[in-house]
Amino acid sequence: xxxxxxxxxxxxxxxxxxxxxxxxxxxxxxxxxxxxxxxxxxxxxxxxxxxxxxxxxxxxxxxxxxxxxxxxxxxxxxxxxxxxxxxxxxxxxxxxxxxxxxxxxxxxxxxxxxxxxxxxxxxxxxxxxxxxxxxxxxxxxxxxxxxxxxxxxxxxxxxxxxxxxxxxxxxxxxxxxxxxxxxxxxxxxxxxxxxxxxxxxxxxxxxxxxxxxxxxxxxxxxxxxxxxxxxxxxxxxxxxxxxxxxxxxxxxxxxxxxx
Amino acid sequence: xxxxxxxxxxxxxxxxxxxxxxxxxxxxxxxxxxxxxxxxxxxxxxxxxxxxxxxxxxxxxxxxxxxxxxxxxxxxxxxxxxxxxxxxxxxxxxxxxxxxxxxxxxxxxxxxxxxxxxxxxxxxxxxxxxxxxxxxxxxxxxxxxxxxxxxxxxxxxxxxxxxxxxxxxxxxxxxxxxxxxxx
Numbered sequence: 551x552x553x554x555x556x557x558x559x560x561x562x563x564x565x566x567x568x569x570x571x572x573x574x575x576x577x578x579x580x581x582x583x584x585x586x587x588x589x590x591x592x593x594x595x596x597x598x599x600x601x602x603x604x605x606x607x608x609x610x611x612x613x614x615x616x617x618x619x620x621x622x623x624x625x626x627x628x629x630x631x632x633x634x635x636x637x638x639x640x641x642x643x644x645x646x647x648x649x650x651x652x653x654x655x656x657x658x659x660x661x662x663x664x665x666x667x668x669x670x671x672x673x674x675x676x677x678x679x680x681x682x683x684x685x686x687x688x689x690x691x692x693x694x695x696x697x698x699x700x701x702x703x704x705x706x707x708x709x710x711x712x713x714x715x716x717x718x719x720x721x722x723x724x725x726x727x728x729x730x731x732x733x734x735x736x737x738x739x740x741x742x743x744x745x746x747x748x749x750x751x752x753x754x755x756x757x758x759x760x761x762x763x764x765x766x767x768x769x770x771x772x773x774x775x776x777x778x779x780x781x782x783x784x785x786x787x788x789x790x791x792x793x794x795x796x797x798x799x800x801x802x803x804x805x806x807x808x809x
Numbered sequence: 810x811x812x813x814x815x816x817x818x819x820x821x822x823x824x825x826x827x828x829x830x831x832x833x834x835x836x837x838x839x840x841x842x843x844x845x846x847x848x849x850x851x852x853x854x855x856x857x858x859x860x861x862x863x864x865x866x867x868x869x870x871x872x873x874x875x876x877x878x879x880x881x882x883x884x885x886x887x888x889x890x891x892x893x894x895x896x897x898x899x900x901x902x903x904x905x906x907x908x909x910x911x912x913x914x915x916x917x918x919x920x921x922x923x924x925x926x927x928x929x930x931x932x933x934x935x936x937x938x939x940x941x942x943x944x945x946x947x948x949x950x951x952x953x954x955x956x957x958x959x960x961x962x963x964x965x966x967x968x969x970x971x972x973x974x975x976x977x978x979x980x981x982x983x984x985x986x987x988x989x990x991x992x
Contacts, residue, residue: 576849576851576854576855578851578852578853579853611850611851611852613850614850685852686850686851686852688852774852774853775852
């Protein structure tokens with residue numbers, strides 16, 4: 551007699567990327583570092599380059615990023631990740647060298663390093679997490695803090711007459727001929743996050759193809775230091791940061807189209 | 810006379826304030842004192858500890874290799890610091906958050922359900938005071954009265970309304986410890 555037995559079909563539809571360890575992150579509730587980490591990890595896995603990747607950690611909230619990624623990594627002094635990445639890539643050119651930096655690390659103390667790495671066209675990729683404050687040190691004003699934004703060192707709101715204007719790093723670096731791919735994306739909603747993932751994948755392919763310096767700026771939230779709840783922080787980003795830091799492609803060399 | 814204490818927990822448990830209060834109480838009694846904090850980079854959570862040294866003579870260094878007394882407020886603190894407590898010393902630990910007791914047999918273990926007691930007093934944030942009250946009954950160098958006075962003098966203005974609760978928490982901790990037979 552023929553017996554028909556129903557079997558449940560189970561399929562994994564979502565899991566931790568191989569590139570991420572199971573170490574609990576120390577980030578605050580609502581921090582978009584979690585999203586940025588995941589996007590980078592997925593991109594590395596999809597390109598199959600986990601064992602070729604070298605990650606350079608910054609100083610800041612993500613100083614322990616090397617605990618969360620299953621790749622070779624090192625940590626640089628504050629702001630110096632692009633310099634360390636330069637040394638790494640030039641000595642080990644077949645490795646995928648990625649720096650992961652916040653806005654204090656990259657735009658403030660690291661301004662010189664990123665400028666010159668980009669100008670020299672170093673074949674590295676920078677993931678730039680921009681939340682318009684110094685996070686780890688307690689929410690002080692950063693070079694990326696918006697005019698009028700209140701921080702622990704601009705209690706009445708950033709004033710132009712005393713501290714000038716915020717720096718738009720993607721626009722600035724895109725003026726340098728050594729750059730191959732400079733884009734800004736945002737992490738404030740699912741559609742933007744999907745676009746950010748594509749940009750990160752492209753940036754890594756740019757390095758693989760040896761086209762020059764690549765950077766993906768990711769507009770991010772800091773609920774703790776902005777003093778607002780995580781969901782409100784996403785809205786704050788959309789309302790306040792997008793107008794000053796428009797999402798877009800600031801430098802894309804023609805060869806990128808073929809990647 | 811010199812006694813070195815370690816207070817350790819996670820960021821937000823009031824580890825630093827407890828150490829500072831102890832330091833101020835010792836100063837009240839005209840003793841020499843040092844307080845040195847240590848904390849991780851996290852904006853929320855993370856680890857926090859401080860060393861307090863109290864002496865009747867000038868203190869050579871605020872750093873402590875082997876504390877005589879340890880106030881351990883969470884399990885990671887037990888893992889990190891149980892081993893460094895001086896032999897014959899005292900380990901006061903927050904039983905409410907530490908399900909697996911420290912295992913050293915050459916120190917006195919004082920389990921205090923500090924978070925539980927704090928909650929029944931109105932807030933888990935009083936845990937640090939319960940722990941401190943409990944510890945001080947076994948460290949007679951600093952009197953409870955000095956701690957009460959230090960609270961009056963050093964609780965920030967925007968927390969004045971919590972003064973009675975904090976003093977009660979110290980008292981509850983002390984009472985609890987006095988009733989316990991050391992293990």
